[in-house]
Amino acid sequence: MIAAPVESPQQGPQHGPPQGPSLLGRQQRALLGTTVSLLATTGITTLLGLAFWWLAAHLVPVSAVGYGSAAISAMTLVSTFGMAGLNTVLIAHLARRPRDSNGLLAAALCTSAMISAVLATGFWLVAGVLLPQVAPYLHSGPDAVLFIAGSAVTGAALVLDEALLGMIGGSPQLWRNTVFAVAKLIILAGLVVLWHDELGTPILAAWATGTAVSLIPVIFLLRRRGVRLLVRPQWRALRQIGRASVANTWLNNALQVPVLATPILVTGLLTAADGGAFYVASTVVMVGVMLPYHFTTALYAASTADPGGLAAKVRMTLSICLLGGLAGVPLVILCAHPLLRVFGAEYAAQATLPLQLMILGYFGSVLKNHYVALCRISGHITKAAIFATVTMIIRLAAVVAGALADGLIGVSVALLVVMCAEGLYALPAVWTVVRQREVSQ
Numbered sequence: 001m002i003a004a005p006v007e008s009p010q011q012g013p014q015h016g017p018p019q020g021p022s023l024l025g026r027q028q029r030a031l032l033g034t035t036v037s038l039l040a041t042t043g044i045t046t047l048l049g050l051a052f053w054w055l056a057a058h059l060v061p062v063s064a065v066g067y068g069s070a071a072i073s074a075m076t077l078v079s080t081f082g083m084a085g086l087n088t089v090l091i092a093h094l095a096r097r098p099r100d101s102n103g104l105l106a107a108a109l110c111t112s113a114m115i116s117a118v119l120a121t122g123f124w125l126v127a128g129v130l131l132p133q134v135a136p137y138l139h140s141g142p143d144a145v146l147f148i149a150g151s152a153v154t155g156a157a158l159v160l161d162e163a164l165l166g167m168i169g170g171s172p173q174l175w176r177n178t179v180f181a182v183a184k185l186i187i188l189a190g191l192v193v194l195w196h197d198e199l200g201t202p203i204l205a206a207w208a209t210g211t212a213v214s215l216i217p218v219i220f221l222l223r224r225r226g227v228r229l230l231v232r233p234q235w236r237a238l239r240q241i242g243r244a245s246v247a248n249t250w251l252n253n254a255l256q257v258p259v260l261a262t263p264i265l266v267t268g269l270l271t272a273a274d275g276g277a278f279y280v281a282s283t284v285v286m287v288g289v290m291l292p293y294h295f296t297t298a299l300y301a302a303s304t305a306d307p308g309g310l311a312a313k314v315r316m317t318l319s320i321c322l323l324g325g326l327a328g329v330p331l332v333i334l335c336a337h338p339l340l341r342v343f344g345a346e347y348a349a350q351a352t353l354p355l356q357l358m359i360l361g362y363f364g365s366v367l368k369n370h371y372v373a374l375c376r377i378s379g380h381i382t383k384a385a386i387f388a389t390v391t392m393i394i395r396l397a398a399v400v401a402g403a404l405a406d407g408l409i410g411v412s413v414a415l416l417v418v419m420c421a422e423g424l425y426a427l428p429a430v431w432t433v434v435r436q437r438e439v440s441q
Helices: 021-059 062-082 086-096 098-130 141-163 171-194 201-224 235-240 242-269 272-305 310-341 345-359 362-378 381-434
Strands: none
Touching: 021 062, 021 171, 021 272, 062 098, 062 141, 062 201, 062 242, 062 272, 086 098, 086 141, 086 242, 086 272, 098 141, 098 235, 141 171, 141 201, 171 201, 242 272, 242 362, 242 381, 272 310, 272 345, 272 362, 272 381, 310 345, 310 362, 310 381, 345 381, 362 381
């Protein structure tokens, strides 16, 4: 079980700032402020992201959407490994030592970009050259260069999104993702007119280019906040936090691999059209589960900067996430068909039931995200990484079995069962913290 730090009433009188309800109020306001920024990011990127896939669905065949979404999933998967856990480690480090932000952050971004590029090259050699049937969207040299460069930029951008949460909050992430969402939509609209490709390459190009463009305004925004990215990297400072990044790398990768690998597996095991329909449905589901993800990310950032009042914070985040699910899940189930019909009749016909099944796993994801956040806060990273690794293996095996047994429906049922099982496992640890009582001093 994960024990929450509880203030003892026998510690005697304390001097300094008030430690009672007013402190908890400030802590919760800080947590809510970061969460609101993250949710605003999700809201903007969701609306423009749905517009992106709507445009793709109406301008290119559903098979091209399948290949394009698989390429983007592969690029994001590679970049997730390329982050090397630096995003999570920097949240805590920069919250405690903001003066380290400049050179350390520059070194972290360069490192993530280099690792992502190397891993993307390896992916291309294996999947694009040795096993071309696995990744036909990497069939040529220009496609490979685009994939590798896009992976490098994405790796750096993903580290930047989270690294400053504990020090500045979510505003840099909001600005970057807003520019990214607008840029990739505009770029896609131009590319599909000039570039006709049945393997979804314009979709990948728009995504990668939009990511690069989104970094430009953030550089200037951070400069006004006193954070400089275009400085000499401090490699020594990066090496000092290298050991802490190992467990976080393991945990982060184990959490992200099943999410990003599933569209690739679906496209490979079934058809490109199935992959396109699944990707659109799973994107809607991901929008829903971003609520608990953002709340628990903000919970970790806020608790790192100010460890007090953990139980009260958890009660607040858990209540909001569960209430959001009670309202949102039935709404998605009712609106699944007309929502998917916006993308096209094929999507509505193939993905309505899979979407309705997968969204029911929302409540399991709420508990899982809180469990992982509490493990991070209490320093039990390895414990969380083992949990994530076991569930990753089970998820991927379930997806393969479900696809072979009953296509998209089988995949959706398998994911629902696994998400519910993950939530049931996490429930006792989360409930233990919820029941803790902080005593005012």
